[in-house]
Amino acid sequence: MVLAVVDAAGDAILLDLNVDLNGGAYSVLVNNKSWLNSGPYAFHFNDQWYSSSDGSLSLVASAVNSGEDILGVYKETALTWLADSNFVIVTTFKSYFPEPILIFSQYFLQELQNTSVGSNTEVVSSFPTFKIEPSNFHYYSYYNTFATPQIGKWGPGTSYTGGAQGGVPLVLFDPSLSTLVISPLDNFMVGIQTISAHLNQFSCGLQGKIASIPASFSHSTIITASTGVANAHHYWGGLLTKFYGKNPKNVNDDFTVKYLGYWTDNGAYYYYNTEIGKTYDQTMVDVYKYITSINLPVRYYQYDSWWYYKGNTKGLLLWEPMPSVFRDGIAALQKKMGDAPVVLHNRWFENDTYYYTKMGFPFVAEDDVGYAIPLTIDPFIYLMQKAKSWGLLVYEQDWLVDQFLRMESTQNNVHVAKNWMLNMDKAALTIGLNIQLCMPLPSHILQSAAMYSVTQIRASDDYQRQIYNKNQWAIGYTSILHHSLGVFPFKDCFWSSNETQSGCVQKDCREPNSVLETLSALLSTGPVGPADKIGFLDKGNLLSCTSSNGELLKPDVPAQTMDLAFSTGFTTGPTLFNLSSTYSGHFYEDEDGNSREVYWHYVLAADTLIPFSVQLQDLGEELNGKFLFFDYFDTNTQLEPFDIGHPLNIPPLFPDTSQVSFKYYILFPIVSSGYSLIGERDKFAVASRQRFGNIVHSADGTMKVDVFGQHGEQVTISLYYQPTSLIEQYTCSIPISGSSVLTCSTSPAHSCHC
Known part of the structure; x- marks a missing residue:
């Protein structure tokens, strides 16, 4: 018997699902054409694979129900599987009406041990699984730090790369730009999509380093459809934020998004670089005096990693200003700078961080790599509360990729990484701060859908002068992802002047594309953060972005890659335009x-x-x-x-x-x-x-x-x-x-x- 799920229509597109209740085979159809056909159900535990393809996983029951949740009315098909005579796993399909939404879920009734296959590019649970068949589709996705865009052809031999470092969401589209979006719906930090080496098929599930799966644990994948690549992103992202009850952010939610700031992060003139013969205290006061003297309406300042204590791996020991940098602390410094508020940078936790070794907050410390990760909200509450008294507005959590990928506990446990992110968020909400996520993997960006204090996410690699890094300003692709999830993309700092700024510490000391850098920052709708040397801020360039009080005069939404760029790829071959x-x-x-x-x-x-x-x-x-x-x-x-x-x-x-x-x-x-x-x-x-x-x-x-x-x-x-x-x-x-x-x-x- 074949269960035909009721057609779901939206944006003139039909998304259908066929499920065979006898054998479990299923297919996803778009506008009445088959786009994806199922592969085997497969789960790894007790150090072996159990699969529907070889009979080690048996279908023992099926049921069809209906219901309603926050996404709407749905029909649900549940298939019950048995492995090793006594391990029960349930897989479900939900199809929503009238919305083009499908949700695939895995339910683990008992604890599963020895699940790991040792690789974070592999899965330990595969559902849904889809064959990679010849098609006329292109794929589009994001990979690695800052969610670098990936594009190519979909089919056997595809260049798509998934795993813990990326591949979410996966966007498939045809020449007419009918588009599917596939991603985890939950467990963003350990739920992956990949081309499984074991199955040689596209697999959605828990990543391959997970050591065990708790009883009553579940994992879900969502598939949505729309017309147009950007529109399909927006529809999908709106569902994720709706699912978690997060409203899209607007400019009034974040002072640093609303007004012009001055930044000192990587690429800035004063990144690990002061005026000759002066301390950072003196340098920043001089920056403030210079900005005031030219009547440039800078409203806040960002201080990067150069101000706090770091350990052997250069991770965080103590989030307090070193006296050699800020002699009297940040609050005293800001008094000299018109009480301007601040954005403060933080990086990964050192394994012997003060908050673990001296204060006794619960951490998992991995001494072999020199990293640690907090297990509770307490260290975040402690450091954020103190910093708010210094004038902190935005807590910038950088090096997310390293904190996650360099540790085993973040990848072999289904809860540790998620709790790390959610505890950070809850602390910021409690203290009344906003968060910027920096150096994110795509998984961190998806996790922001459930983080209510995250207002902005870095959308580019670290700024360098354009002679060396010509595309750092090009954030139209990643801005689609950020905007879809209701956060502002941040282009990073930049030099606003095209004059040579001698004494810089990084490569070339001239920015030949200063106007484009400034324009790109403004069109991002995120923070605009010039980072020039004293005497070199281009006031005219920057005032093209602001009113007289520093309020940013910006478009309604971030500038995003046009669908025309995606459709042109069917003529030129898949290309990032x-x-x-x-x-x-x-x-x-x-x-x-x-x-x-x-x-x-x-x-x-x-x-x-x-x-x-x-x-x-x-x-x-x-x-x-x-x-x-x-x-x-x-x-x-x-x-x-x-x-x-x-x-x-x-x-x-x-x-x-x-x-x-x-x-x-x-x-x-x-x-x-x-x-x-x-x-x-x-x-x-x-x-x-x-x-x-x-x-x-x-x-x-x-x-x-x-x-x-x-x-x-x-x-x-x-x-x-x-x-x-x-x-x-x-x-x-x-x-x-x-x-x-x-x-x-x-x-x-x-x-x-x-």
């Missing part, structure tokens, strides 16, 4: 009183090598949409139409030795026969919600635009006047209320005023 877009949306009411949201689009292309033709639908616009666009950095740019008959044609962009070749386009909507808002031309996000509010056109031709800012701030606004096809500029002086209204009339003579 740096083509991303984002937008600012505003409420608009037309002359007839009809209201809708209208969008300003921002498109960034860099080192693409081939031309791209961007159509209305590539930006999610209706085919009757009418826009004008211009090249932001081209001083000779002309306004060009963007509509159904006029695409945005981006030329091939070729890099040279040190300079990235890029284009940044602004597309603004034509909503009236009179005035249309372009925005604030000297800001990268010309029409940010932080600057502009509702737009209303009246029947008499009058247009009103809400304008926000700081008391006394002069906001210069560009408008397009259709009867003359000219750009006009008007300046609003913001009153003490913080808001003004730009009013434009078309008769008897056209004019605007605030």
Whole structure:
């Protein structure tokens, strides 16, 4: 008998599941076509494999039920398996209606011992298991530190790499961009997806170093479907955060995401580097005085790993400022710096960390590698509570990959790594702090779906000058993942000036792509953290990102790789193209009183090598949409139409030795026969919600635009006047209320005023 799960439809896509109740075979169908066919059920314990393929795992019962949970109404098929006469494992399939969601779960009724196969690229439990068959699909996934994007063809011989270091989520898509997303739903730190060496098939389950599985333990995998690679990510990520009750973060949730900061992490001028003959105390006060002298509205400071005590492996001994660095402590220093709050860095715990050896907090210490990991919330509460009194806003947990992969206890136990992450989160919630995750594996990023204090995650490798690390700014791919899970991607620090900054300690002392670095940071919607030497901050470049009080004027969502980049790969072969877009949306009411949201689009292309033709639908616009666009950095740019008959044609962009070749386009909507808002031309996000509010056109031709800012701030606004096809500029002086209204009339003579 075949159980046909009710079709689940969403975004014009059908996701079906067929299950054979007699033998257990199953298949996943997308739009009525088979995409994935099952392999064997397989579990490793008592130092041997039990599999449905050789009869050592027997199907003894099946049942079909229905129910409802936080994700919706579902039908559930349960299959009961018997191994070694007395070990019972239950596997279940849930199919939701009307949503395109499938959940596969493994339930372990008894404790299973001796499960390890010794490798974290292998599984000890495989369900679901899928054959890797010839297809016309491409895959897309993330691997290793900072979730480096992976792309390729799906089928026998695929380049896909899974295991504890990555491969989650796995995204499969066809030329029409019908898309599946597959990932763990729980146990993110030890639940993996891999091409099993034992089965030679795609396997989802617990990783191969797990030593034992407790009784009543379960593990689940989720499969979702949508149209478009980015949209499929967003749908999947929304389900994960909904499952764990985490709301997507907004800019008001994190001061360091909302305002401009100054950073000292790897790549910064003052990373393990002070002014000549001065201490860090003196250097940071000098940085503050310099920033104040040029009226740059920096609102907080980040201090990296150079300020606290470290041990033999360079891990954390004591999270207190060394007197040689900050003689009187961080709180005293911040008093000299206008009481500016701080972001503070931390790294892995040393095996003889003070919190274990002196304070007695429970840790697992592994002396052979010199690492330790806390088992309770207590050390996090202790150090975060103390640091909050210094002005701490964001706890930056760095070196996540090393803390996890260099230890055995994080990988051979189903609870240790998860509890480490969740205890960190609970402590931050208790103390009232936010967390930035740094050097994450994809598993850490997925774990953030259940971490309510995580507001931001590093989306790039450590910053270096572009002559050595040309793609560090290119975070459009990883930003899809971060945004899907409701957190802000952080591009890392950068130099805002392209001048030579002599005395730097790392390779080249000049950043030839400072504008692109700054632009990428702003478009990320995450923290913007310049890190130049005293005397070298490019104020004009940085003020393109902010209002007069340092509030970041940013798009609504992070710039993310466009679906056009993914679909083009079916012509060129799977390729990572740096083509991303984002937008600012505003409420608009037309002359007839009809209201809708209208969008300003921002498109960034860099080192693409081939031309791209961007159509209305590539930006999610209706085919009757009418826009004008211009090249932001081209001083000779002309306004060009963007509509159904006029695409945005981006030329091939070729890099040279040190300079990235890029284009940044602004597309603004034509909503009236009179005035249309372009925005604030000297800001990268010309029409940010932080600057502009509702737009209303009246029947008499009058247009009103809400304008926000700081008391006394002069906001210069560009408008397009259709009867003359000219750009006009008007300046609003913001009153003490913080808001003004730009009013434009078309008769008897056209004019605007605030």
